[in-house]
Amino acid sequence: MSLPFLAADSGHDEYAADAALPHRVQDGWVRPYRPGPWRVAAAAMLLMLASYLLFAAVIMGLSGNGPGVVTTIGAAVLAIGFALRLLRVGFWVSTRGLRQVGFLYTTTLPWDRVGSVRTAQQPVKWLGLPRTVQGQALVVTRSNGQLLRPLLTDHNADFLGRTEAFDQAADAIEGWAAELGR
Structure with a gap:
C-alpha cells in the first residue's frame, strides 16, 4: 500500500544522503526523510481523538440528538484534517523544484529560483x-536574497533527539539543490 505522506521507499530506518536523488523519482514530490516520532505521535493522538468523537456521534445518533451528531462529526473531520496536514509538514523535492509545506502555508520554488541551500547554526x-534553543537549521535562500522560514531544524518534530537523521535529510536536500539547482 502506498502512503504518499511518507518518504521515498527505503529498507533502512534512516535515509542515506543520496537515497532520494532525481533519477529515482519520475516527476512526483517526495520527502527525502521520514516523519519523526513526535510528528507521528501527535497525528496519532489526533486520529485517536477523532475515533472517540465518531464513536460519540454514533451514540448521540442512537439517542436522537441530531445537532450534536453534526457538531461531533464536524469536530472529528477537523481533527482528521489536522492530523493529515501535520503529517505533510516538511520539505518536499522533485525535479521541478523545492516545496516547503507548513501547517497553514505552502511555498514552492522552482530550482532556478533557489539561490542556496545550506545548514547553519542558529537559534x-x-x-x-515559541521557546528557542541553539541548534542547526536548513537555510534556503531564494535567488533574490530572501530567506525561507527555517522549517527543517534539528529540534523540530521530525528530528528532536535524532541529529544523524537531520544531517542525512539536510545532505539529501542539499544534494538535490546541487544537482538540479544552478
Missing part, C-alpha cells in the same frame, strides 16, 4: 513552540 524553535 531554532523547539518543537515549533
Whole structure:
C-alpha cells in the first residue's frame, strides 16, 4: 500500500544522503526523510481523538440528538484534517523544484529560483513552540536574497533527539539543490 505522506521507499530506518536523488523519482514530490516520532505521535493522538468523537456521534445518533451528531462529526473531520496536514509538514523535492509545506502555508520554488541551500547554526524553535534553543537549521535562500522560514531544524518534530537523521535529510536536500539547482 502506498502512503504518499511518507518518504521515498527505503529498507533502512534512516535515509542515506543520496537515497532520494532525481533519477529515482519520475516527476512526483517526495520527502527525502521520514516523519519523526513526535510528528507521528501527535497525528496519532489526533486520529485517536477523532475515533472517540465518531464513536460519540454514533451514540448521540442512537439517542436522537441530531445537532450534536453534526457538531461531533464536524469536530472529528477537523481533527482528521489536522492530523493529515501535520503529517505533510516538511520539505518536499522533485525535479521541478523545492516545496516547503507548513501547517497553514505552502511555498514552492522552482530550482532556478533557489539561490542556496545550506545548514547553519542558529537559534531554532523547539518543537515549533515559541521557546528557542541553539541548534542547526536548513537555510534556503531564494535567488533574490530572501530567506525561507527555517522549517527543517534539528529540534523540530521530525528530528528532536535524532541529529544523524537531520544531517542525512539536510545532505539529501542539499544534494538535490546541487544537482538540479544552478
